[in-house]
Amino acid sequence: MVRFFHVARAYGAREVLSDVTLSLGGEIAVIAGAAGAGKSVLLRLLCGLEPPTRGWITVDGLPLAATAADVLAAHRRRLAVVPQNPLLIGDRTAIHNVSLALEVQGVPRGEAQERAGEVLVQFGCEEMADCLASTLSSGQRRLVSFARALAREDAKLVIADEPTAGLDPAAQALVGRLLRERAASGATVILASQQSGLPGLGDARVLFLDGGRVAWDSQGERASEAS
Amino acid sequence: MKLEWRALPLHRLRSSLALLFAITFLAAGAMSLGAGMLADAQLDLGKIPAGAEYYVVARAVDGDAVGQAIAVVAGAEVRAQLRAGEILARAGTRDVGPDHLVVLEVHVSDRGDVSPNLRALDGVVDVIDLNASARAEFTRSRVVRGAVAGAGLLLLGCVVFVWAVVACAHAAGRECQDTIGVRVLLGVEAEGLWGPLGLAVGGVALAGGLASFAVTAFVVRAGIRAATLPVWWELAGLSALFLGTLGLAFGSARRAVARAARATVLAGLVVALVGVPVGHATGAPPPRGPQHGPVRDADILRALSRDLAVCRRAVHVARKGIAATELHGVVAAANADEALLRLAAAKRAQDVAALGEGEERCSALVAERQRLRGVLRSTRLLGPPIKPRQSPVQGDVAVRYGQAGRQPGTAGYRNGIALRTRGGESVRATAPGRVAYSGELPGSGSVVVIDHGRRTYSVYAKIGSSIVEVGEKVGAGQTVARARPGLLYFSVRHRGHAVDPLGWVANAPKG
Numbered sequence: 167m168v169r170f171f172h173v174a175r176a177y178g179a180r181e182v183l184s185d186v187t188l189s190l191g192g193e194i195a196v197i198a199g200a201a202g203a204g205k206s207v208l209l210r211l212l213c214g215l216e217p218p219t220r221g222w223i224t225v226d227g228l229p230l231a232a233t234a235a236d237v238l239a240a241h242r243r244r245l246a247v248v249p250q251n252p253l254l255i256g257d258r259t260a261i262h263n264v265s266l267a268l269e270v271q272g273v274p275r276g277e278a279q280e281r282a283g284e285v286l287v288q289f290g291c292e293e294m295a296d297c298l299a300s301t302l303s304s305g306q307r308r309l310v311s312f313a314r315a316l317a318r319e320d321a322k323l324v325i326a327d328e329p330t331a332g333l334d335p336a337a338q339a340l341v342g343r344l345l346r347e348r349a350a351s352g353a354t355v356i357l358a359s360q361q362s363g364l365p366g367l368g369d370a371r372v373l374f375l376d377g378g379r380v381a382w383d384s385q386g387e388r389a390s391e392a393s
Numbered sequence: 394m395k396l397e398w399r400a401l402p403l404h405r406l407r408s409s410l411a412l413l414f415a416i417t418f419l420a421a422g423a424m425s426l427g428a429g430m431l432a433d434a435q436l437d438l439g440k441i442p443a444g445a446e447y448y449v450v451a452r453a454v455d456g457d458a459v460g461q462a463i464a465v466v467a468g469a470e471v472r473a474q475l476r477a478g479e480i481l482a483r484a485g486t487r488d489v490g491p492d493h494l495v496v497l498e499v500h501v502s503d504r505g506d507v508s509p510n511l512r513a514l515d516g517v518v519d520v521i522d523l524n525a526s527a528r529a530e531f532t533r534s535r536v537v538r539g540a541v542a543g544a545g546l547l548l549l550g551c552v553v554f555v556w557a558v559v560a561c562a563h564a565a566g567r568e569c570q571d572t573i574g575v576r577v578l579l580g581v582e583a584e585g586l587w588g589p590l591g592l593a594v595g596g597v598a599l600a601g602g603l604a605s606f607a608v609t610a611f612v613v614r615a616g617i618r619a620a621t622l623p624v625w626w627e628l629a630g631l632s633a634l635f636l637g638t639l640g641l642a643f644g645s646a647r648r649a650v651a652r653a654a655r656a657t658v659l660a661g662l663v664v665a666l667v668g669v670p671v672g673h674a675t676g677a678p679p680p681r682g683p684q685h686g687p688v689r690d691a692d693i694l695r696a697l698s699r700d701l702a703v704c705r706r707a708v709h710v711a712r713k714g715i716a717a718t719e720l721h722g723v724v725a726a727a728n729a730d731e732a733l734l735r736l737a738a739a740k741r742a743q744d745v746a747a748l749g750e751g752e753e754r755c756s757a758l759v760a761e762r763q764r765l766r767g768v769l770r771s772t773r774l775l776g777p778p779i780k781p782r783q784s785p786v787q788g789d790v791a792v793r794y795g796q797a798g799r800q801p802g803t804a805g806y807r808n809g810i811a812l813r814t815r816g817g818e819s820v821r822a823t824a825p826g827r828v829a830y831s832g833e834l835p836g837s838g839s840v841v842v843i844d845h846g847r848r849t850y851s852v853y854a855k856i857g858s859s860i861v862e863v864g865e866k867v868g869a870g871q872t873v874a875r876a877r878p879g880l881l882y883f884s885v886r887h888r889g890h891a892v893d894p895l896g897w898v899a900n901a902p903k904g
Contacts, residue, residue: 213578236582243580255572257402263575270579314579 167191173221199375205358246321252311256300417601424550425609430543446523455516458497497762566649595642786815794893808891814876852885854882
């Protein structure tokens, strides 16, 4: 369960997130909004990469702001993160990039490579497994980045920034299906996107950010519709 | 702390580390040489003769008379009178008298050569200058020059050594930026990354330094340099090298890893911030980081203006091109040249489309520039500089900034200072501004808050009574309240944070 309590984040004089309060758990949530609305900042706070200026965030009861660096690192080892920029190590192969996510969790290298190979097959990337990441196209790099994140089967929180960017419709559908499966297994999937809809994720909860505030939450909308 | 030994691609750092080795080798050589020169200077200092020493050889019969005559020479003093036989006996020969000559040991406080004066005395057979070479070699100015040169070389070596370690750590951080970013994102502790990096950089720098010291020691043993360093100098130098290098390398590696992690991970998750799409669309440079919001917008604004100028120029050229094409078309029509006419028509259609696109792009750029100017206006701290500035009352400071709460009864002065006041004394505005608040606040009594612009406010609390209204414009030094006897609370807030009011007043802009 992820909770934001009156979270604000400012860079110098500019406040990019203002008083965000929400809770997410066991569902797919799409953080939508225009460029500069604060989506990526919200994800960065959630990853524990920087603290909020005001308010606090808890992930499964763990307050991120007041936590030591090693605990934050352990928190990130439990996350599956797909950044907007794929962030692959260019002089390592695709399979190595994927297995790295498991190796840092303490999985032995051989086993990690084996599981990484399986995940790459799921993403239809088996042919590029032994290619250096720097030689892959942007779409392929994006898929490998997804594979690296979802290789962590025990991750209870999946975070993806602009998940459809650089993917063709077939790859978007594949990613949508895998994210839905992950949510069905109990994980919380949080996506940041400029679009409110994603292929195969029609029933996802949508939070629309505008000017750093949650301007609209489809959950509240549905609740009001139900009543 | 778990060190991730295999985490960093150290093979990428080969050239950086080789360069580091070379620079640290040279720098440590300079340090060693400088320290040697300092040691030489210290030794030479003790060798500077206090004056000139002479053996004045005289006939034995004139010995006493010569001794008395020598005292006449300025600064000369006869320290001993020896028989020639006594001196010769030092060589093991038998002292057989009587002596024909006597030798007077003469000390002259003047370092100059006075032997001609001594030689001119009656009865003097010869004058032997005992320390002429030492006087020539060990002069005070020469020793000082040596010490200054040594200290300079030592300092230069230290500076280059430190610079090399810091620069190499940061270069290494940049080289491994992608790996660091990915690993931090995946949950590797930053310590595990900067540990190996610091060790690699520190190890290579130490190797360079020690190799240089080893070569220097060899050179000393070979007798090329005059003086060897005292043992404690060597030990102190080596300890400083070890501790300093490792500390510096780890510290720099830590900062380099933090910077690399920020540059990659944060960039990966923040591309959607305001400036970037605009920057990409217009070819503007990418933003430097999220902390530089207003600066980044200003950069983009400048790039936008450049793009707009280029675009307007292109539109102008397109318009001129259309006019030229139309002229060609008219000429072709007049000459009944069907082919040229069709060509001119096609070219005109192309130019018109390009012109339309250019104009559209220009108006989009103008709109974007307008929008960004609005953003800049809202984020930049506009307004004239806040000056002059002055203390609100003349009284002493009773509680300094940051000291509130340390003594009983001072907790109410947090984020500000307490100034002693007399009853009825004028409390003056510290700088020009507009009254933002005037009234009672629970726990603070009467309070006046003045807005000075640039998101800077001054607060005057625990006053007797306010004499200004909200919205009233006040000048620097204008009375805004009457003090009550005791302590006045004075605080300055800049951009939402309290600052030291005395420092703020003292740092008023000049001019």
